[in-house]
Structures are given as C-alpha cells and as structure tokens.
Amino acid sequence: MEQLNNQNQRDTMNSSPELVLYNFSHSSCSWRVRFALNLKGLDYEYKAVNLAKGEQFSTEFEKLNPLRYVPVLVDGDVVVSDSLAILLYLEEKYPQRALLPDDPRRKALNLQVASVVCSSIQPLHMLALVVHKSIEEKVGPGEGLLWAQSSIEKGFFALEKLVKDFATSFATGEALYMADVFLAPQIATVVMRFNIDMSNFPVLSRVYESYKTVPEFRASSPEAQPVAGS
Numbered sequence: 001m002e003q004l005n006n007q008n009q010r011d012t013m014n015s016s017p018e019l020v021l022y023n024f025s026h027s028s029c030s031w032r033v034r035f036a037l038n039l040k041g042l043d044y045e046y047k048a049v050n051l052a053k054g055e056q057f058s059t060e061f062e063k064l065n066p067l068r069y070v071p072v073l074v075d076g077d078v079v080v081s082d083s084l085a086i087l088l089y090l091e092e093k094y095p096q097r098a099l100l101p102d103d104p105r106r107k108a109l110n111l112q113v114a115s116v117v118c119s120s121i122q123p124l125h126m127l128a129l130v131v132h133k134s135i136e137e138k139v140g141p142g143e144g145l146l147w148a149q150s151s152i153e154k155g156f157f158a159l160e161k162l163v164k165d166f167a168t169s170f171a172t173g174e175a176l177y178m179a180d181v182f183l184a185p186q187i188a189t190v191v192m193r194f195n196i197d198m199s200n201f202p203v204l205s206r207v208y209e210s211y212k213t214v215p216e217f218r219a220s221s222p223e224a225q226p227v228a229g230s
C-alpha cells in the first residue's frame, strides 16, 4: 500500500495531523470524504489503496475494514469506514463549516439524498466488475452497462424530484451541504464512466455546473490527487 502525504492540502489547511484517509483517487465514495475534509478545512494524510491492483484485499487493510472497501478514516484511535458514517463522525467531531443545516426539514432532505446515493445508486454500479461481467455472460454483450444505466437513471429521476423545490446554486439551497458532498462525485462519476444523458435531469445538471466551480470539490477530484490512479 502506497503511503503519501497530500502536501498541497497540508500547506493550506488547519493542522489536524492525526487524520489519515485510506482511499482511492477514482472511488466516488472516497471523493465524498475528500470533499468534506476540504470543506471543513481539515488536513489529512493521504494513504492510497489502489483498488485496480487489489490492495483492498491486503491483510493490513482488512484489519481497518473487514468489508475491504474504501474509504476508511483513522482519527487517532478511532477507525471509521463507510462514507456516510465518516461524514456523520466528522460533523460531530469537527463541527466547523457545518455540512448539515439546522432546519429539520432541510437536514432530513440532506440525509435522504446522501442515503439514496450511498444505498440506492452507487452500490448498483460499484458492483459493475462482478455483476456486469456475469450479466454480460448470461444475458448478452452490453447488457451490463444498460443495467447500470437504468439503475442510475432511476435514482437520478428520484433525486431530481426530491431536490427540485429546494435547489438554487446547490442541491438544497445557496450553501453546500451533505447532499452536495454525495451528489457532486456521484454525478461526475456517472458522466465520466456511464455515458448518462444529463439533459433528462435539468436540476442535477444545474447544480453540477456549480460544483465544478467549487475549489474544494476540484481539489478532491481524482485528477488532483497525489498519484493518478492510486
């Protein structure tokens, strides 16, 4: 497992050297946590777990997350995996630059959007390599991609309806919140990898244009990480 310091972030952010993020540059789940850490101005040590090389299956990594998924955050003696759990942990331990609004209705909406991305969209295309291969073999060539696209579109149609009465610059208003932390990498990933026609989702398309201008989002993108592909 490659061990790297994210020196740019270290130079510009508050010092909290005990935070270590095990992650992979092209993982959307990892991207959520990098985005949140950047928004909160928290410095962290970047530890690359290269999923393409199968580094998530090492004995060392299994001790951190028996499920063998990234991201994993280590904060002193606290080890948390799963991006939603990590976000809720960060929100409590580091309340600066709140990622959940006080208003209960908007707070619930933010949690709902995060949960839909986390539970009802990303897992369906994350399994691409295994499930899609099997679908391609059993049903036919190209069917795996079609299945992923229909799962993503089902989720996006729901998200579009959920946020349409709240979205302005961002998904639930003028400030970036947890809904955006989950939506931004999700939209970026499906645009890059799954050839989704975003014209069917005007609200999501609009907020995605806003995300692209946010420095903390850009700094958390796969291309901006210390070693491309790790």
Ligand SMILES: N[C@@H](CCC(=O)N[C@@H](CS)C(=O)NCC(=O)O)C(=O)O
Residues within 6 Å of the ligand: 027, 028, 029, 030, 051, 056, 068, 069, 070, 071, 081, 082, 083, 084, 118, 123, 126
């Ligand atoms: N619900 C988890 C999902 C984590 C997850 O799916 N991680 C993927 C990368 S985005 C992974 O580590 N995959 C490794 C594998 O499939 O072996 C979260 O939100 O953190």
